Amino acid sequence: MNADFTERISHLKPEGAYQVLTRASQLEKQGREIIHFEIGQPDFETPEHIRMAGVRAIQEGKTRYTNPAGMSSLQEAIAASVNLRLDMEINPQQVVVGPGAKPLLFFPTLALVEAGDEVIYPDPGFPTYEAMIRLAGAVPVAVPLLEEGGFSFNLTVFDSLVNSRTRLIILNSPGNPTGAVIPQADLEHIAAKAQEADCWVMSDEIYAHLVYDQMKVPSILSMPGMQQRTILVDGFSKTYAMTGWRLGFGIMPVELAGKVELLLTHSVGSTAHFTQFAGLEALQGDQACVQEMLVEYQRRRDVMVDGLNSLPGVSCRLPQGAFYAFPNIRGTGLSSSQAADLFLEKAGVALLPGTAFGKNGEGYLRLSYATSLENIERGLDALRRVF
Numbered sequence: 001m002n003a004d005f006t007e008r009i010s011h012l013k014p015e016g017a018y019q020v021l022t023r024a025s026q027l028e029k030q031g032r033e034i035i036h037f038e039i040g041q042p043d044f045e046t047p048e049h050i051r052m053a054g055v056r057a058i059q060e061g062k063t064r065y066t067n068p069a070g071m072s073s074l075q076e077a078i079a080a081s082v083n084l085r086l087d088m089e090i091n092p093q094q095v096v097v098g099p100g101a102k103p104l105l106f107f108p109t110l111a112l113v114e115a116g117d118e119v120i121y122p123d124p125g126f127p128t129y130e131a132m133i134r135l136a137g138a139v140p141v142a143v144p145l146l147e148e149g150g151f152s153f154n155l156t157v158f159d160s161l162v163n164s165r166t167r168l169i170i171l172n173s174p175g176n177p178t179g180a181v182i183p184q185a186d187l188e189h190i191a192a193k194a195q196e197a198d199c200w201v202m203s204d205e206i207y208a209h210l211v212y213d214q215m216k217v218p219s220i221l222s223m224p225g226m227q228q229r230t231i232l233v234d235g236f237s238k239t240y241a242m243t244g245w246r247l248g249f250g251i252m253p254v255e256l257a258g259k260v261e262l263l264l265t266h267s268v269g270s271t272a273h274f275t276q277f278a279g280l281e282a283l284q285g286d287q288a289c290v291q292e293m294l295v296e297y298q299r300r301r302d303v304m305v306d307g308l309n310s311l312p313g314v315s316c317r318l319p320q321g322a323f324y325a326f327p328n329i330r331g332t333g334l335s336s337s338q339a340a341d342l343f344l345e346k347a348g349v350a351l352l353p354g355t356a357f358g359k360n361g362e363g364y365l366r367l368s369y370a371t372s373l374e375n376i377e378r379g380l381d382a383l384r385r386v387f
Contacts, residue, residue: 011134015127016356020340024350035379037367038350040176040324042241044296046278047289050240053281057274066270069261070097070249074276077283078249082232085208086222094251096260097279099271101206101235101248106132107263108231108252109168112200113138117167122153123358124326126176126204130358138167144360147317147328151180155189162197169194171220172204174211177357177366178326179319181211184218191223202231206248209239209290211321212298221251228253238322239290240282247271247279297323300369300376307380308367311387323370326354330363339365347382 020038028034045051057063069075075095082090098104105128113119115137121129123142133140143158145151153171162169169190173182182190194201201220208217221230235248250260264270301318304325308316313331329339336353343349354361369376 008135008137012131016352020344020350020352024344027344027348033348034344035349035375035382036371037369037379038352040238040322040368040370041243042238042293042323042370043372044241044293046241046245047282049285049289050242050278050282053285054245054274054278057277062273062277064273066273066276068265068270069257070095070271071273071276071280074280074283077280078251081283082234082251086219088222088227090251091254093254094257096250096252096257096264097271097276098248098250098264099246099268099275101204101233101237101250102128103264103268104231104233104235104248104250104260105129105202105204106135107260107267108202108250108256109133109136109138110263111256111259113167116165118161118163118165119168119170120158120161120166121170122172122175124177124354124361124364125170125172125357127357129170129172139165141166142358142360145175145178145180146360150183151175151178151317151326152182152186153190155186158190159193162193162199164197166197166199168200168202170202170204173217174207174319174321176207176322177324177352177354177361177364179322179324180317181215181217181320187218187220188223191220191226194229195225200229200231201226202233204233206233206235206238207322208234210294210297210323212294212301212319215320217321231256236279236282241293242278242282245272245275245278247275297369300371300373301325303373304367304369304376304380307376307383311383313387323368325367325369326364327367328364336362336364343383343386347379347386349379349382 024034075092078095079090079092113136117138119133120141130140221232232251236242308327316327336355340353352366354364
């Protein structure tokens, strides 16, 4: 059979994290010991009270279809949680629940963006952004995130890129892979530009609860005039260590929520019934687990960054959020891919080249510290031996 595939998927490629994981797994099968810094997945178990809520839901027969946009009780709980975090009023009808956060990135993009429209996104940034822009037939327009600017948007470049064809601006704060938080003043600038250009903003806030040193993460959604043109995307995977439960949500204007609900209806149908009950418990149950994980992440961050800064030719900013270190390795004379390959083959340390997140990631590596302190220290020792 002729296996000619459509042009619309010709640009798709695996995420770098999964490619490196596959290679690391192959080395492990050969008897090599590999320390994993490549996958952005909490090593904590889902907190027990959340797990048990999911188990009870299954035992009680909560295994049916639900409204494609999510159970009303979960929509209400999500709205209440976001209202508390951002000190604003969200209508539960603005909430759309999905199987993970990715559908809430993809489907609003498909609902809003036409072929030929331009979409501004961060580089380095989460690879799914560029993939979904191209899949929608739009033109991806990268804004460089530069270390000297704190890995926030370069506003001079950003202003030069916004034009009459700009349909959507994508933000991610705290950011993957940099761990940087976009400052309030920068968000105000972006909000003013979005209103001037009459375009939409998508704010990926999946790491908004994972910030350090008592820092608060501002959201563009809460700024004057932005609620009617902003999609906030979040989920349970990172905050509550629920990656495999597949539970995310988007907050958007009611009319757009209805269109995204239709896309969910004709693609996934609905999110798993029992998973939504686990999410309900996550939001309404004891939040001490979140703080405990955050304290441990901060300990790991500090050890990871101190260790990276002790390596010759390497410098690493202190991440403000998420659980990634993004060290500058230009002083080593190696490219990002050369360094990632070298450290995997010679040190048995799996990490990602910065270029897995866009061309502006050249000269950097991404290391996830969502792993034990013991693994972090062993990995740093292995890197020192290679140096």
